[in-house]
Amino acid sequence: MAGRAAEPEVIWARPERTGRGPRPAYSRADIVAAAVRVADADGIDAVSMRRVAAEIGCGTMSLYNYVPRKEDLYELMVDAVSAEYDLAAGPSGDWRADMLHLARQARAIMRRHPWVIRLMTTGYAFGPHALRFLEHGLACLDGLDLPGGVKMELLATVNGTVMTIVANDLALAERARGLPWSEEQEQAVRGAYLRGQLAGGGYPRLAAVITESGARPLDPEEVFERTLRRVLDSFAPA
Template sequence: MAVKPKRRRKSATEYSGSGDAVRSLELLWGIRKRPSRGPRPGLSLDQIVRAAIELADGEGLSALSMQRVAAKLGFTPMSLYRYVPSKAELLDLMLDTAAGEMPLVDGVPGGWRAKLEASALADWALYHRHPWFLHVTPVRPVMGPKGMATYESALRAVSGIGLTDREMLAAVHLVDSYVRGAGRLAVDRAQAEQETGVTDEQWWTERAYFFEKLFDPARHPTMARMMSSGAFDEHPFTEEVFLFGLQRVLDGIEALVRSRSGRCDESRETSRLPVPVRDETPGEPPPRDEGSTCAQCGGEIAQPATGRPRAYCSRACQQRAYRARNAPE
């Protein structure tokens, strides 16, 4: 019998494994028999799960219910209950089905690092295809065949490289936790614009008062220098930043592997991921491009040594230009 929560949940987080454990596992592993009573089935478990995933992809987990899935398929809710006992078991099936989209990394050329990179990139893509996946906490895993196969493949990637079993587990979970956290921020950024109708540019423009009246470069000199160099021009939750962080996580695991073996079994240069870094001396502003002026105020711009040229000398000027472009005629 499933244990019911004693208190009402206050968060929007969903928990896998909240239904009947035996029924859920039977459905996941194909042990539970097809309904034998009633009229000839016009549905399949796979159809129900796919419809539920499509619904969650389009409207989020808050829209998921047995009634909504049944309506999407053109059946009554009672028809679904002949296949799935409740929404809790359905969610477990959705998670394992989505996990089945992940390729096993055993066939990825290269050593453990290339395999973990491939696994991380596949996770990143999965979270963008199915944002709802990130709203289900992984602390109680779904022990379905597809998810277990993916997990086994990732653990095999770090087997035999000098780590203990506990360290192997920690390394795989370290990469997974980083990708999940970065993916959540990137997905939340996209959903914030969709759900509020306010773009990032509009949101920052509405806060021009802060940069014009409240921000004090003398009090925050590091941030002021970074603003001048254009470091804040790009959003921090981009794929480029994600790839940079992933490299650093893998570098840390590689350092541990090297310390155990006295050497590295594969060079960092073999990594397939780009390393987005600015060519500038830490603590010093980038070289100025003489003759480059702000499109808004005409002031001189300190252009970064690499990357996209800046059109404005500050975020305040960028916001004033945006307001001017969007002002009613």
Template sequence: MTVEYSGKGDPARSLALLWRTSERASRKGRPELSVDRIVRAAIEVADAEGLAALSMRRVAERLGVGTMSLYTYVPGKPELLDVMLDTVYGETARPQDVPGGWRARLEQIARENWALYRRHPWLLQVAASRPVLGPNFTAKYDYELRAVDGIGLSDVEMDSVITLVGGFVHGAARGAVEAEQAESRTGMTDEQWWSSHAPFLAMISDATRFPTAARVGRAAGEAFNAAYDPGHAFEFGLQRVLDGVEALVNSRR
């Protein structure tokens, strides 16, 4: 799987693009271009074909222009990726009034991030430990922190809670996307996979040798009609994460 890293571009150029502090006009006689149009085309390529397919040439093809014309607006792919990230970060809803207190607010944030990964699976292929310091990322981070502001946590704990929730959603979304892509990537449906492995299931279903695995595996299979249910994993895990945060908050009272 292709893995890209945020923050690889030239800092000054990336920040200029992210905050749109400068943008050259398109050349006369060429199709009108802008940073926004280029970034949108790049997101469309990544959504449809995956991050491995993203290149300046491929974006230019989608726009119907020469590759070199893009460099009038975007220095290169690293800077383009940073702006792509910040652009999609701007898609998450940020309602100011969420009934139910901090727990409901965190749940709303988790669901928005879950939906964002499902719309743009390529986000899971970007290592973003070095955050994109753009306006949408900053606004998103500020909004998410305010969900747990004033509930008795220290500033570091507030940051850690947001990191915890975000990390859980990232992992759950990766599992969901991988499950969805399994058929197209392997050429085999879940039913075909189970059918081909049926002769060997008796080995792991032997209640004498593996009593716990046999019992639990049978129960899960009957409940999910599969070995794994991404939706259940997300819902169950999210509530357990929030339970842990609630225990922390209660300990501060």
């Protein structure tokens, strides 16, 4: 006879530790903090129940009394770094300024914890700090004449835009670390190649754009701010 099928469970509705015995030696917060330290140091692929258990000094099987699945650990980790948003000031009354402020904070958090980009999904949006963030974000949009669902889309779009920009920056930085020459040498060679390609006349529009910009290196801060402002403009009522 087949056993009973497993049922879905929300980690936040589960007691911090199940089972009988003496008072727990560790808290859920201890375990999550250890997992975040491992991920920050060695990446999300280094996070395993065995590694985290070793980090806090307990047996691997004991860890399952606190966190039943690795997916639950991931959800706890995402919520833990969501606590790093500073929302104490409350909405300013200027929804654009507030969204930019949140976007800047999101970028800083993702830079501190690059692994979080791989884990962020709508499925991990039910933790206490994630809910606090969403409530704050919606409060910042109170003065914006849009349906609630569109406001949620706005928050998701801003977050997704930040994730894309940070992921690209991290990928470029990782690539640069693996080069056997300097970044300046790499860019000089690539720049010479591109100029040669454009000189052939096969890419007139691209050549015109680069000529117009004067081949000035892009300022990442300017690009970030400009991109987010354009995203916000797309949600402003006509």
